[in-house]
Amino acid sequence: MGVVEFFDYAGVALFAATGALAASRKQLDIIGFIFLAAVTGMGGGTVRDLVLDVPVFWVDRPVYVLVCMGVAVLLYFTAHLAESRYRWLLWLDAAALAAYGVFGAYKGLLVSGTPIVAVVMGMLTGTLGGILRDVLANEPSVLLRREIYVTAALTGAGVFVAVDAVGAGMALAACLGFGAAFALRGLALVFDWRLPTYRARKGRHPDRI
Amino acid sequence: MGVVEFFDYAGVALFAATGALAASRKQLDIIGFIFLAAVTGMGGGTVRDLVLDVPVFWVDRPVYVLVCMGVAVLLYFTAHLAESRYRWLLWLDAAALAAYGVFGAYKGLLVSGTPIVAVVMGMLTGTLGGILRDVLANEPSVLLRREIYVTAALTGAGVFVAVDAVGAGMALAACLGFGAAFALRGLALVFDWRLPTYRARKGRHPDRI
Amino acid sequence: MGVVEFFDYAGVALFAATGALAASRKQLDIIGFIFLAAVTGMGGGTVRDLVLDVPVFWVDRPVYVLVCMGVAVLLYFTAHLAESRYRWLLWLDAAALAAYGVFGAYKGLLVSGTPIVAVVMGMLTGTLGGILRDVLANEPSVLLRREIYVTAALTGAGVFVAVDAVGAGMALAACLGFGAAFALRGLALVFDWRLPTYRARKGRHPDRI
Numbered sequence: 204m205g206v207v208e209f210f211d212y213a214g215v216a217l218f219a220a221t222g223a224l225a226a227s228r229k230q231l232d233i234i235g236f237i238f239l240a241a242v243t244g245m246g247g248g249t250v251r252d253l254v255l256d257v258p259v260f261w262v263d264r265p266v267y268v269l270v271c272m273g274v275a276v277l278l279y280f281t282a283h284l285a286e287s288r289y290r291w292l293l294w295l296d297a298a299a300l301a302a303y304g305v306f307g308a309y310k311g312l313l314v315s316g317t318p319i320v321a322v323v324m325g326m327l328t329g330t331l332g333g334i335l336r337d338v339l340a341n342e343p344s345v346l347l348r349r350e351i352y353v354t355a356a357l358t359g360a361g362v363f364v365a366v367d368a369v370g371a372g373m374a375l376a377a378c379l380g381f382g383a384a385f386a387l388r389g390l391a392l393v394f395d396w397r398l399p400t401y402r403a404r405k406g407r408h409p410d411r412i
Numbered sequence: 413m414g415v416v417e418f419f420d421y422a423g424v425a426l427f428a429a430t431g432a433l434a435a436s437r438k439q440l441d442i443i444g445f446i447f448l449a450a451v452t453g454m455g456g457g458t459v460r461d462l463v464l465d466v467p468v469f470w471v472d473r474p475v476y477v478l479v480c481m482g483v484a485v486l487l488y489f490t491a492h493l494a495e496s497r498y499r500w501l502l503w504l505d506a507a508a509l510a511a512y513g514v515f516g517a518y519k520g521l522l523v524s525g526t527p528i529v530a531v532v533m534g535m536l537t538g539t540l541g542g543i544l545r546d547v548l549a550n551e552p553s554v555l556l557r558r559e560i561y562v563t564a565a566l567t568g569a570g571v572f573v574a575v576d577a578v579g580a581g582m583a584l585a586a587c588l589g590f591g592a593a594f595a596l597r598g599l600a601l602v603f604d605w606r607l608p609t610y611r612a613r614k615g616r617h618p619d620r621i
Numbered sequence: 622m623g624v625v626e627f628f629d630y631a632g633v634a635l636f637a638a639t640g641a642l643a644a645s646r647k648q649l650d651i652i653g654f655i656f657l658a659a660v661t662g663m664g665g666g667t668v669r670d671l672v673l674d675v676p677v678f679w680v681d682r683p684v685y686v687l688v689c690m691g692v693a694v695l696l697y698f699t700a701h702l703a704e705s706r707y708r709w710l711l712w713l714d715a716a717a718l719a720a721y722g723v724f725g726a727y728k729g730l731l732v733s734g735t736p737i738v739a740v741v742m743g744m745l746t747g748t749l750g751g752i753l754r755d756v757l758a759n760e761p762s763v764l765l766r767r768e769i770y771v772t773a774a775l776t777g778a779g780v781f782v783a784v785d786a787v788g789a790g791m792a793l794a795a796c797l798g799f800g801a802a803f804a805l806r807g808l809a810l811v812f813d814w815r816l817p818t819y820r821a822r823k824g825r826h827p828d829r830i
Contacts, residue, residue: 229556231556232563234562234563234566235555235562238535238539238555238562241532249463253462253463253671254667254671254677254680255680256676256677256680258465259463259465261529261532262463262464262465262524262526262529265526265528265529265532268528268529268532269528315680317680317683319683319686319687320679320680320683320686323659323679323683323686326656330656334757338547338756339543339553339555340556341553341556344757344759346653346656346757347647347649347758347759353652353653353656354650354652357652438765440765441772443771443772443775444764444771447744447748447764447771450741458672462671462672467674468672468673468674470738470741471672471673471674471733471735471738474735474737474738474741477737477738477741478737547756548752548762548764549765550762550765
């Protein structure tokens with residue numbers, strides 16, 4: 204297994220863990236854990252493969268399903284040990300975002316050959332798992348919390364594509380891309396970094412217009 | 413039309429009926445009825461066919477669209493006769509879940525040949541229609557109500573795959589799978605059965621961490 | 622670029638603008654603007670192409686991604702000039718709905734050759750961008766506001782297919798379809814038109830049944 208493939212499994216397992224943590228926050232049963240873990244872990248990659256028109260990865264290699272199930276069962280019995288599950292969720296999510304973003308860009312580049320499609324793929328599939336999880340678990344979407352989130356996935360995918368384009372090799376590009384995305388998201392979590400946000404005024408409720 | 417194909421039409425029509433009932437609860441107009449019926453009735457199967465990389469069923473055979481329209485129009489004029497539309501919705505949903513779960517597993521087995529992919533397909537497509545309906549209609553998702561729901565779809569798909577694997581024939585496998593899923597979901601509705609849920613403590617709101 | 626292709630670009634750009642306006646209402650940063658603009662602008666067409674089993678349009682021609690980015694950046698700096706961003710959002714959305722509905726029906730007809738699939742495609746892809754936007758931005762879905770919305774997309778797609786079927790030419794069919802959908806949606810916005818809605822009684826919360 205090469206470096207790039209490693210990020211694929213890591214992304215799936217880490218996202219599955221965040222799905223299981225979300226299930227624990229909602230006090231679901233063990234099947235609910237597995238369901239949310241599977242949707243979060245494999246959702247982004249499924250959309251990536253559909254859009255790129257390649258066979259969906261887990262239909263080809265069902266071991267990914269077992270990875271998600273294993274992570275879900277493990278967390279069903281251990282999630283209470285974590286002091287703050289939401290904080291764990293955020294950090295695992297950061298690592299998953301970085302790993303998935305890099306692998307999404309890699310696969311996008313491989314299939315389409317177009318750097319811009321590769322970057323969009325990395326950004327989209329890096330963030331989609333978390334968005335699906337938040338919508339299904341009815342948590343406030345990380346997308347709307349105005350943090351550096353999509354930006355980190357974009358940075359990771361961009362660094363990967365740029366380092367690869369100058370001929371430095373896939374493995375180095377993947378590691379640098381992962382490092383950039385995880386560092387940026389991690390620093391944003393620690394120091395509460397934000398990009399300047401649009402501040403004219405908040406939207407009113409449609410009924411009051 | 414064989415036994416297995418029958419479950420396909422039944423799943424689409426029953427899910428379409430639950431979509432129309434959700435529309436009636438939200439007091440939508442007739443086009444809203446048709447839209448929610450079509451998305452609920454055909455959404456799960458559409459995702460199933462996309463993931464399995466086979467032609468989407470209703471593009472090949474548009475009669476499914478007409479089935480959803482017919483169900484929606486029928487319920488637009490008769491839904492008020494039901495004493496508790498939500499209770500009807502739950503029971504129709506149980507039958508749809510069982511039928512769709514079996515047919516999803518059947519198609520997954522047919523295309524991929526892998527039992528684990530077949531079971532995941534059954535679980536996913538059996539539950540997806542209802543999840544889409546709840547998200548679009550802004551109802552509390554049945555996924556989060558901690559009932560035996562995903563578990564019933566999983567059981568039906570598992571029974572179907574297991575009975576088929578021992579060579580008992582598709583028709584028997586389909587009937588037993590449907591029966592197991594519907595009985596489990598029905599008993600859970602009547603006796604309020606639940607799996608033991610994860611109970612350490614509920615998640616706090618992200619802002620209070 | 623023919624008349625029909627023009628509606629494609631117009632639909633993408635207009636939907637992207639509504640996504641960016643939703644981002645401004647939520648006070649997101651510039652990457653959030655781009656993300657919501659891209660999902661809203663290209664989401665409906667992506668699902669359309671997946672269901673029709675043709676290559677996803679923006680993977681083939683990444684210029685669409687740049688269109689969405691350009692619109693998002695432009696609105697990030699100019700959205701505050703609009704007096705009521707939600708009203709602008711509604712009108713741009715009306716035009717996008719009409720353009721996308723016509724182009725969806727066109728592509729559905731081209732690929733499947735079946736009028737009913739073409740109409741469903743137009744209805745679905747005309748409304749899907751806005752629904753995705755509302756779900757992601759956590760706005761009250763236009764689908765549930767009981768306005769003439771899905772109906773307008775359906776009308777546009779239906780007029781396009783009907784005019785084309787009598788042999789009047791694609792360009793005329795596209796213009797008449799766009800005009801019908803935009804006029805109907807616009808008149809509904811101005812005069813608060815609604816279809817008769819289902820009125821027996823509202824759904825109760827599931828816990829009170």
